[in-house]
Amino acid sequence: MENCVEISGLVKRYKAFALGPVSFQLPGGAILGLIGENGAGKTTLLKSMLGICNPSEGKIKLLGTKPAAAKQDIGVVLDDCFFYTDLKPKDAGAVLCHVYRDWDNALYEAYLKKFDVPANRVIKEFSRGMRMKLSLACALAHKPKLLVLDEATAGLDPVVRDEILDDLLDFVSDEDHAILISSHITSDLEKVADYIVYLHRGTILLQGEKDRLLESYGRLACTRDALSKIDPSELVRVKKSQYTTEALVQNRSQFTRRHPGLVVEPVSLDQIMVFMERGERP
Amino acid sequence: MSGLVLKDLFCLKKVLRNYLIIIAVYFFISLAHPAMLTGLVTVMSVLLCMLSLNCFAFDQACKWDSYGGALPVTRNQTVLARYCTTLVLTAFTAVCYCLLALGMYLVGNHETALGIVLSGALCSIAGLLINAVSVPLVYQFGPERGRLVFVGLVAIIAAATAAGIMVITRNSTDADVFVMLVDALEHMNLALAAVALVLGCIAALLISYGISCAIFRKKDL
Numbered sequence: 493m494e495n496c497v498e499i500s501g502l503v504k505r506y507k508a509f510a511l512g513p514v515s516f517q518l519p520g521g522a523i524l525g526l527i528g529e530n531g532a533g534k535t536t537l538l539k540s541m542l543g544i545c546n547p548s549e550g551k552i553k554l555l556g557t558k559p560a561a562a563k564q565d566i567g568v569v570l571d572d573c574f575f576y577t578d579l580k581p582k583d584a585g586a587v588l589c590h591v592y593r594d595w596d597n598a599l600y601e602a603y604l605k606k607f608d609v610p611a612n613r614v615i616k617e618f619s620r621g622m623r624m625k626l627s628l629a630c631a632l633a634h635k636p637k638l639l640v641l642d643e644a645t646a647g648l649d650p651v652v653r654d655e656i657l658d659d660l661l662d663f664v665s666d667e668d669h670a671i672l673i674s675s676h677i678t679s680d681l682e683k684v685a686d687y688i689v690y691l692h693r694g695t696i697l698l699q700g701e702k703d704r705l706l707e708s709y710g711r712l713a714c715t716r717d718a719l720s721k722i723d724p725s726e727l728v729r730v731k732k733s734q735y736t737t738e739a740l741v742q743n744r745s746q747f748t749r750r751h752p753g754l755v756v757e758p759v760s761l762d763q764i765m766v767f768m769e770r771g772e773r774p
Numbered sequence: 775m776s777g778l779v780l781k782d783l784f785c786l787k788k789v790l791r792n793y794l795i796i797i798a799v800y801f802f803i804s805l806a807h808p809a810m811l812t813g814l815v816t817v818m819s820v821l822l823c824m825l826s827l828n829c830f831a832f833d834q835a836c837k838w839d840s841y842g843g844a845l846p847v848t849r850n851q852t853v854l855a856r857y858c859t860t861l862v863l864t865a866f867t868a869v870c871y872c873l874l875a876l877g878m879y880l881v882g883n884h885e886t887a888l889g890i891v892l893s894g895a896l897c898s899i900a901g902l903l904i905n906a907v908s909v910p911l912v913y914q915f916g917p918e919r920g921r922l923v924f925v926g927l928v929a930i931i932a933a934a935t936a937a938g939i940m941v942i943t944r945n946s947t948d949a950d951v952f953v954m955l956v957d958a959l960e961h962m963n964l965a966l967a968a969v970a971l972v973l974g975c976i977a978a979l980l981i982s983y984g985i986s987c988a989i990f991r992k993k994d995l
Contacts, residue, residue, distance in 0.1 A: 544843035545994040563846035574841030576785045576832050583784045590777030591845050640844075 494556060496520050496638050496670035497541070502550030504533075504540045511536045511694040513550065518687065521667040523660065525681030525702065526674035527761060528691035529769055534674040535571065537691065538642050541672075542568060555637055562638070564593050567631030569644040573623035577616035581609055581626055585633070592634035600633035607652075620647035628656065632663075639663065641673040645680050653677070657684050678761035682706070688761065690768070697768055702761075709764055710744035710756035713737070718754065726750070729771030739774070740767035775847060778855035779862060785832040786825055786863075793821060801874075808878060808886045815871045815894040822867040823901025826860040827908060830917040843995040853913070853986045857979065860905050864898050899975045906975075906982035913989040 495517045503512035511533040518524045526534050540547040543559045554562040575584050581604055589595040604611050607625035615623065624647055631639060639660070645653045661684055663669050675681055681688065681702070688705055690698040698705065709728070712719075716737045719730065726747060728740040740763075741747045744756050759767075783790075797818050804810040833839055842852055871894035878887040907927065912920030943951050 539840070539843075539995075542844045544840050546992065560848070563844070566844070566846075568841070568844040570840055570844070572837065574836055574838050576781075576836045576838070578788055579784050587777045587781040587784065590780060591847060593846075 494520050494668075495553070496555055496668075497524070497672060498551075498553040499541065500551045502537070502540060502552060503548045504536050504545055505548045506536075509533070509536075509694060511540070514691075514696055516687075516689050516696070516699055518670050518672060520670050521664050522686040523664055523671040523673060523684050524687040524689060525678075525685030525761075526672065526689050526691065527676075527678055527681065527765060528674075528697075529765070531693075532691040533694040534691055535642055536694075538570075538640055538672070538674060542566070542640060564634075565637040567634065567636035567639045569624070569627045569631045569639075569641045571643040571646065572620075573615060573618075573627045575615055575626075578614055580612055580614055581629070582611040584615075584626065584630055585611075588630055588634070595634045597633075599635070600629055603629035603632055621649065621652060624648060625652070625656075632659075637669050639669075639671040639673075641671065641675075643675060644673065645675060645677055653680060660684055678765065682761055690765070692768060698764070705764070706758065706761070708742055708744060709759050710741050710747065711759045711763060711767075712739045712741050712747070712754055712756050714739075714754055722751065724774035727774040729767040730774050731767060731771045740764065740771060775851045775855045775858070778842070778847065778852060779858045781838075782826065782829045782856070782859040783862070785829055786859075789825060789828060790822075793818075793825070797870075808883055809889075811874060811878070811886060812889045812893045815874065815890050816897045818870065819864075819867050819894050819897035820901045820904075822863050823860065823898055824904060825863055826856060826905065827912065827917070827921070829856065829859060830912045830920070834917055839993075839995040849991045850987045853983065853990050856909065856986075857905075857983055860902065860909075864902060867898060868894065896971075899971055902975050903978055906978040910982055910985040910989060913986045913993075 497516075497518035499517070500515045501513045502515070503510065505511075509531070514533075514537060516524070526537065528534050536545065539545040540550075541552055541554070541559065542563075552559050555565055556562075575587075585595075585597060585600045588600075589597055601611065604626070607622075607629055609618070609622055609626050609629060615626065618626065624644060628641075628644060631641075645656060648656065657680055660671055660673070664671055671684075673681070673685070685702045688699065688702045689696055712727075714737060716732065719727075719737050719739060722739075726741060728742050730737070730739045740759065741756060744758070748754070748756050797814065800814045800817075801811075804814050833842075843849075847855075871890055875887040875890040875894075878884075878890060904924075908920065908924040911923050911927070914920065915923055943954075946954070
């Protein structure tokens with residue numbers, strides 16, 4: 493299986509913020525979920541990858557080639573719809589059919605119909621959800637091999653989100669296709685992502701296969717007394733409040749074997765993020 | 775790249791329609807006084823030629839540049855598309871005033887027809903030169919600050935020109951200056967001047983395009 497995305501040592505420096513060095517790969521037929529707090533650098537990473545920003549350092553290979561050469565085969569949905577709001581979806585189609593070599597107008601119309609986006613209404617009358625659906629239709633209508641989605645499911649109701657996630661799963665059923673998706677809705681990523689990259693303040697805090705991450709990490713809830721008896725090296729983060737003490741542990745099964753009296757529950761990506769952001773190092 | 779020109783034209787559709795309505799009204803008023811048509815052509819040529827500058831504001835309003843940066847077009851092509859939009863609008867204006875001139879010629883008003891073509895051509899060139907200066911400024915400073923910098927630049931150039939003329943003609947009366955100007959115009963080879971003006975305009979646009987590309991290539995969108 494070939495890698496659709498290969499990023500190595502990517503750095504982007506701004507005056508007040510620096511991303512990286514970031515390195516990861518995304519094989520074909522897979523979905524990589526990019527998570528992190530606001531301002532963690534997710535959008536900067538995607539923009540640097542796509543050449544919207546000029547990276548300061550690093551190597552980027554998309555679909556086995558340089559980003560500029562791969563753009564015909566990349567579908568992009570950024571965090572909003574970027575067409576002038578007096579335009580109509582059919583105008584957007586007329587523009588993009590001159591931009592993408594493989595633009596399929598019938599497919600575009602089919603997506604608009606599927607997503608319930610009227611082709612002849614001006615975009616300014618659309619809700620955020622409709623705009624995102626229009627962006628998705630634009631991203632899919634030229635039959636891309638790589639989809640890059642930045643908060644694409646934000647603002648959509650759960651039913652539409654579910655439909656779109658199913659479409660994304662269909663999309664990666666082809667081994668040549670891959671999706672890189674950044675989202676705050678980690679439950680969506682838990683449903684579809686194969687890999688997770690967790691960015692925190694511009695650097696990668698965690699990365700790996702999603703299932704392994706979720707299997708490996710666990711949430712320990714216990715008394716302060718019980719916590720004080722655990723070797724700190726076994727804990728990743730600790731959260732203490734007036735009434736509860738909880739900790740994030742790695743190697744859940746090993747930990748449970750070592751401490752049979754303690755209960756370690758499975759964690760969600762959301763919980764891992766909250767521990768990482770708000771918890772203290774033991 | 776043609777997609778980007780089309781996008782600009784779609785964005786300008788509404789403004790263009792309003793301009794054309796104003797021009798149509800002005801045209802019907804001018805029919806009673808054909809001499810006014812020259813003024814109409816002057817306004818139309820400059821306005822339509824500068825309309826493409828509005829596209830920067832439209833792009834900024836909908837944050838198009840970020841999305842545009844992800845499309846399979848190079849940055850140079852993106853810049854070229856903006857210049858092409860200007861040229862398309864200039865060509866459209868030229869067709870409009872040539873048709874108007876033809877109408878005047880056919881009804882026997884040859885003088886007005888010539889006036890329309892001459893003022894249209896001169897104003898189109900002026901409009902293109904304004905674009906040549908202002909487009910790199912807008913790429914560098916953004917649509918709002920770019921226009922302000924352009925106005926400031928024009929004010930400085932105008933003041934410097936006026937000062938220069940005052941220095942050159944400080945020992946002459948107004949009548950002397952007038953005679954000097956008429957004399958210069960009479961001895962000017964008009965055909966050569968027209969060719970020089972067109973070549974100068976093309977050169978200015980090419981230089982402007984080069985500068986805009988250099989600015990836009992370095993930008994984080």
